[in-house]
Amino acid sequence: MSQRGFDLTQLRTFVAVAESGSVSAGAERVFLSQSSVSEQLKKLEERAGQPLFVRSKQGVTATPAGSRLLDHARRIIAMSEAAFEDLQGRSLDGELRIAITDYYRPLDIARILKTFSEQHPRLKLHVTVQPSAVIDSSAGDDASYDIGLSLRLVTASTRSSNRRGGAQSTVVRREKLLWVCAADASPRPATPYSLVLLPSSCQLQRFVVKLLDEHKVPYLVSHSASGVAGLQLALKAGLGISCLNESSIGGGLVACPPSVGLPALPAVEFHLLPGRVGESERVSNARTALMHLFS
CATH class of the missing domain: 3.40.190.10 (Periplasmic binding protein-like II)
Structure with a gap:
């Protein structure tokens, strides 16, 4: 009986290239050489039985079949990661409050949060969009959110502002x-x-x-x-x-x-704000998971 289905590693590479818009940028995201990525994409297209990308000097664009597969691939990867976290005893449940600046990837943020929800189906998200100044100023122990993502300018006068309450924020994107x-x-x-x-x-x-x-x-x-x-x-x-x-x-x-x-x-x-003193393990694990999605 012939094997049915897709290779998970190839799907991860496919998603990275589709979201990055080029083979070279996708290769950086999955820490592989361009030749390895190209070989994986070739095998995936052979498996699919049809082209998944239109290639040009400007990069790659998903074909209609590629767009359909992209939706499936994201869900498959999310379910795989959710299953792994569950078996490792790190599955997240309960409620989580997230505050995000509206400058952060407005065309992608809905998909990112959807992926996070699919990875952690027992977690109930409460997401608010706020100015970065508000997010930064309310990052104390009485903050109205558990995890904050804010925007900061990179200038000589603001380089020292990465610290809030003695803890280091994490730069997830420039x-x-x-x-x-x-x-x-x-x-x-x-x-x-x-x-x-x-x-x-x-x-x-x-x-x-x-x-x-x-x-x-x-x-x-x-x-x-x-x-x-x-x-x-x-x-x-x-x-x-x-x-x-x-x-x-x-x-x-x-x-x-x-x-x-x-x-x-x-x-x-874009800075992922540090955790507060006495933060729950649930919030700390959620911050780590979001760090990878936000990058």
């Missing part, structure tokens, strides 16, 4: 910060820029205003949004420019060209 505008509306240099901003409670937006003032760049605030989703909509509508981290740009938006003359921006980091 991204470029870019000036962004609508794909069909590039701004012109040497004119007052129309600026789309979030409220002043957002540290990133305060930084942008200060940066433009320091460089004497003329601007006017054309729109104020309440969150990243609203900011994206205003930008797509051509209401102005703003700055976003790479994973927040999304369709219909592009990075402004250097010729526009806007000042350079620093990188940003």
